[in-house]
Amino acid sequence: MPTFYDTQVASPMMLGTAQYPSPAILAAAFSASGAGIATVSLRREAGGGQDFLRLIEGLGVALLPNTAGCHTVKEAVTTAQMARELLGTAWIKLEVISHGDLLAPDVFALVEAARELCAQGFKVFPYCTEDLSVCDQLLRAGCEVLMPWGAPIGSGLGLNNLLGLKALRAAFPEVPMVIDAGIGRPSHAAAAMELGFDAVLLNTAVAKAGDPVTMARAMAQALDAGRAAYMSDPIEPREMATPSTPVIGKAFLQ
Amino acid sequence: MSAAFTILGAGVLGLSVATELATRGHAVTLVDPAMGPGGHGCSWWAGGMLAPFCEFESAEEPVLRHGQASIDWWERHAGGVSRNGTLVVALGRDRAELDRFARRTEGFEVIGGNRVAELEPDLAGRFDRALFFATEAHLNPRVALAALQSGLAARGISVTAGPPDDAGEVIDCRGLAARDILPDLRGVRGEMLVLRCPEVTLARPVRLLHPRVPIYLVPRGEGIFMLGATMIESDRRGVVTARSVLELLSAAYALDPAFGEAEILELGADARPAFPDNLPRIGRAAGRLYANGLYRHGYLLAPALARQLADHVETGDKPEFWHETDDQR
Numbered sequence: 278m279p280t281f282y283d284t285q286v287a288s289p290m291m292l293g294t295a296q297y298p299s300p301a302i303l304a305a306a307f308s309a310s311g312a313g314i315a316t317v318s319l320r321r322e323a324g325g326g327q328d329f330l331r332l333i334e335g336l337g338v339a340l341l342p343n344t345a346g347c348h349t350v351k352e353a354v355t356t357a358q359m360a361r362e363l364l365g366t367a368w369i370k371l372e373v374i375s376h377g378d379l380l381a382p383d384v385f386a387l388v389e390a391a392r393e394l395c396a397q398g399f400k401v402f403p404y405c406t407e408d409l410s411v412c413d414q415l416l417r418a419g420c421e422v423l424m425p426w427g428a429p430i431g432s433g434l435g436l437n438n439l440l441g442l443k444a445l446r447a448a449f450p451e452v453p454m455v456i457d458a459g460i461g462r463p464s465h466a467a468a469a470m471e472l473g474f475d476a477v478l479l480n481t482a483v484a485k486a487g488d489p490v491t492m493a494r495a496m497a498q499a500l501d502a503g504r505a506a507y508m509s510d511p512i513e514p515r516e517m518a519t520p521s522t523p524v525i526g527k528a529f530l531q
Numbered sequence: 532m533s534a535a536f537t538i539l540g541a542g543v544l545g546l547s548v549a550t551e552l553a554t555r556g557h558a559v560t561l562v563d564p565a566m567g568p569g570g571h572g573c574s575w576w577a578g579g580m581l582a583p584f585c586e587f588e589s590a591e592e593p594v595l596r597h598g599q600a601s602i603d604w605w606e607r608h609a610g611g612v613s614r615n616g617t618l619v620v621a622l623g624r625d626r627a628e629l630d631r632f633a634r635r636t637e638g639f640e641v642i643g644g645n646r647v648a649e650l651e652p653d654l655a656g657r658f659d660r661a662l663f664f665a666t667e668a669h670l671n672p673r674v675a676l677a678a679l680q681s682g683l684a685a686r687g688i689s690v691t692a693g694p695p696d697d698a699g700e701v702i703d704c705r706g707l708a709a710r711d712i713l714p715d716l717r718g719v720r721g722e723m724l725v726l727r728c729p730e731v732t733l734a735r736p737v738r739l740l741h742p743r744v745p746i747y748l749v750p751r752g753e754g755i756f757m758l759g760a761t762m763i764e765s766d767r768r769g770v771v772t773a774r775s776v777l778e779l780l781s782a783a784y785a786l787d788p789a790f791g792e793a794e795i796l797e798l799g800a801d802a803r804p805a806f807p808d809n810l811p812r813i814g815r816a817a818g819r820l821y822a823n824g825l826y827r828h829g830y831l832l833a834p835a836l837a838r839q840l841a842d843h844v845e846t847g848d849k850p851e852f853w854h855e856t857d858d859q860r
Contacts, residue, residue, distance in 0.1 A: 298589045299809035300717075328717035329764035332807065431742055487635060 280476040282400040286313035293480025297405045307336050310493035318345040319360050343370035350390040366479045370400045370402040384411045395419025404457050407441035424457035431481040433461025446473050463499030470503025537698035541690045543574035543829045545704035551837035553686050561690045561834045568676040573801035574829045578749045578759050579672040580736050582617050584638035584664045597835035598798035600666045612670050615735035628740040639664045644775035669736050671751050703821035707804040712817040718766025718802030722775040728793035729754035746782040764790040771798040801803040812854035
């Protein structure tokens, strides 16, 4: 099971808390998913959102507040400070968004904000691209977790850059890594785990499914399958057929 | 002065319950410190869409079933119901949203650009595909509330600031203010605008689907439109944020650029009362009956709640939306 900043969590799933049809369905989805961590957006809910926060706290999982919707270092740092005060946790999922269409991370502001927050004692979970040099900078800034995107937030496109994600995994084998954003289906979640990632963060794929509770369960099963596959050292793909039954006693093909 | 029933709260639910009971011949008093409906209650800021099929996209089955019956109730008790249906559209890049909406709902026909132009000439050429929910309806909430209030006045029932000496059975319809006796109740913030845009004529509510900022425009006649609405997990009332106004107006502009010239008549925000499953409840708390938790379905479900409450006080049977509290089980 993954460990983030010396805290071991019971599940490779992080689940977001936005966009569910109702808090009751949100709670049922969490229960079906077994997720160990709930992400929560403070930016819009902060003023007067205490009832909702109480509901989220009632889920009985660790809370990972995020800085969703922040576009500048200053906004992100202020939101992180607010989250620490409100929720009493130094964990912060750091999002600094640059481009509105893709909600792509602003990697320059991200590194700067990460440096500032790490210096202030935060345990930063940066939402980043799979770019090796950006991730290197984030680790130097003090981050001990990386959260590369699979695809743009809410797009459901899966793992867009397999080569880049594999390279990232190989470059920093000891760093806990979470695929954040872009997962649409259980097969995407399984693929992320098969690549050796430690966890997956989901929200839209579950919350906006016609039946969020059943989808949450399907995602949990996929994560388990993907993790088990990674641990079992799967075969490498090859371009020639290899017979799985012995050929002794049969005619050899020319 | 005495009454068989004293209803607390003169919002959409209190007025509906009072109307239903009074129509059935019960003696009713209606109590609201503000002496009537107004901007202090969230039903003042509602869209007034009677759209059970569209709401079924994210709501549960009872909303669909009871919502359909609400249209006739409003016509009978308040009048002013426009039965022109609902048009649901999406911009080119969000067409997948239209497919999803179609999968999640019923009671519509898929129409092409020509039919869109027939239904809403001002949207001609802008959408080559849409969903048309022909049996849905809409009303103007403030007109409807006033109609219920004057209907009650015609029966000699006016809104008083405080309860009568002999209040009879008290029915609490105070919405979010009833959190003092209903701890499960939470607020879901909604923000809206009222626009005047005489350049645009729409015959029916138009919903523009978008993964992040779905909006609807409800025509109120004479070039007036209600543009809504945000859904934020917060009980904050009062002022609208710049971000919400930007998002709502941008979406309206994308629907029809003519809205760029609209005058902004009102900005409004309030918090909808909701229980954790976002479905309404009738029950008993603090020694009184209550009905609450209409969430974003005030006008759609108030008639059903009013009827169920009236049936309950007449027969004692527990209605569909009855909620047992722990100490009653």
